[in-house]
Amino acid sequence: MTSSKLNQFLNENLEDLKSQGLYNEIDPVKGANGPIIHVNGKDLINLSSNNYLGLATDARLKNVAKQAIDSHGVGAGAVRTINGTLDLHLKLEEKLAQFKGTEAAIAYQSGFNCNMAAISAVMDKNDAILSDELNHASIIDGCRLSKAKIIRVNHSDMEDLRQKAKEAVESGLYNKIMIITDGVFSMDGDVAKLPEIVEIAEEFDLMTYVDDAHGSGVLGKGAGTVKHFGLQDKVDFQIGTLSKAxxxxxxxxxxxxxxxxxxxVRSRPFLFSTSLTPADVAASTAAIDLLMESSELQEKLWENSEYLKKGLSALGFDIGHSETPITPCIIGDEKTTQQFSKRLNEEGVYAKSIVFPTVPKGTGRVRNMPTAAHTKDMLDQALAIYEKVGKEMNLI
Structure with missing residues (x-):
């Protein structure tokens, strides 16, 4: 017999989410997550993945992964600190440091784990964190886990950051103070003002922490937002993911x-969770090699991004102020946003709705993620569908 209180809690809250248009339906993909995906029995132009460079289905990476399984097995077999550190892990970490322009690097099981691990390993209840209000959920959770004082900073507002940094330092309440920001903000596609952030950090002797999940592989000739601004020697923590670009x-x-x-020696996901699989590590290393050898994929990504942005703007959609391939179509009302996404799906485009609590209420949007793997024909088809559905729903 299950708990009646639990059932009541779950049923009431699920119904509440559905009534507000906030319940997220999960659509399983049959086959690979490429520029075209097979969902619910039909092929759709995929504008919702983070597979910026098309590497998730790259034949070269698949071959490397298969070879790693043959040589090292399907799993690492242990946590990193016992005997789960394979030679492949060390090779990946050396390559990551070279790629990011730092002395060293450490790999984790996910980008989310990085923020849970790194923040709490360095910050504690005697410290303070200046955190951009639009930072990713994993940053927010990592800050909470550290028990440090979280000082919320208005989004990319350098005057607010400087004032709050000054107040925090002059208060004398904190041992250490850190500024944390996304490099590229995942919902709007804007880029952090890293030169100004670093300047403020240097003025007040603060630590700097940049989560570059959506910048790595995209900006800075692939090396990310920090490299884009030439600040590798000025940023203390560069965080990245191996699951997007x-x-x-x-x-x-x-x-x-x-x-x-x-x-x-102090970050808990490293100490207490089995390490990345050999195939994942080998494929990630191969992907970084590709990015360091050629900018062809980044150039194609940006070409497709500009093409889609121009097309959506010309149709009359509000695409916000994105500076990166992340291209939101901001609709506003949550139910309308979900209906718009559903109709795009029905017509042949998979572009997922993003609503509260991922974004503030009243700012629902369909987020488009063009990749290097899309063809112009695919993007033209997508734009034609956007025009048809947008006019049908009186959105343009």
Whole structure:
């Protein structure tokens, strides 16, 4: 017999979400997550994945992954600190440090784990964190886990950041103070003002922490937002994921050698969770090699991004102020947003609705993620469907 209180809680809250248009339906994909996906019995143009460079289905990475399974097995077999550190892990971490322009790097099981691990390993109840109000949920959770004082900063507002940094330092209440920001903000596609952030950090001797999940592989000739601004020597923590532009799974922290040494002995996901699989590690290393050797995939990504943005704007959609391939079509009302996404799906485009609590209420949007793997013909078809559905629903 299950708990009646639990059933009551679940049923009431699920119904509440559905009534507000906030319940998220999960659509399983049959086959690979490429530019065209097979969902619910039909092929759809995929504008919802984070597979920016098309590497998730790249034949070269698949071959490397297969070879790693043959040589190293399907699993690492242990946590990193016992005997789960394979030679492949060390090779990946050396490559990541080279890629990000840092002394060292440490790999984790996911980008989310990175933020849970790194923040709480360095910050505690005697410290303070200046956090951009639009930071990713994993940053928010990592900050909470650390028990540090969280000081919310208006989004990309450098005057607010400087004022709150000054107040925090002058209060004398905190041992350490850190500024945390996304490199690229995942819902709007805007880029953090890293030069100004670093300037403020240097003025007040604060730590800097950049989560570059959506910037790595996209900006800075692939090396990310920090490299884009030439600030590799000025940012203490560079966080990245191996599951977006890299096309595989996992995450990493890059920084000074002593930081990485500390995370290896004090970050809990590293200490208490089995390490990344051999196939994932080998494929990630191969992907980084590709990015370091050529900018062809980034150039194609940006070409497709500009083409889609121009097309959607010309149709009259509000695409916000994105500076990256992330291209929101901001609709507003949650139910309308979900209906718009549903109709796009029915017509042949998979573009998922994003509503509260992922974004503030009243700012629902369909988020488009063009990739290097899309063809112009695919994007033209998508734009034609956007026009048809947009006019049908009186959105344009």
């Amino acid at each position: 890299i096309g595989v799974v996992g995450g990493y922290v890059a920084g000074k050698q002593n930081l990485i040494d500390w995370l290896k």
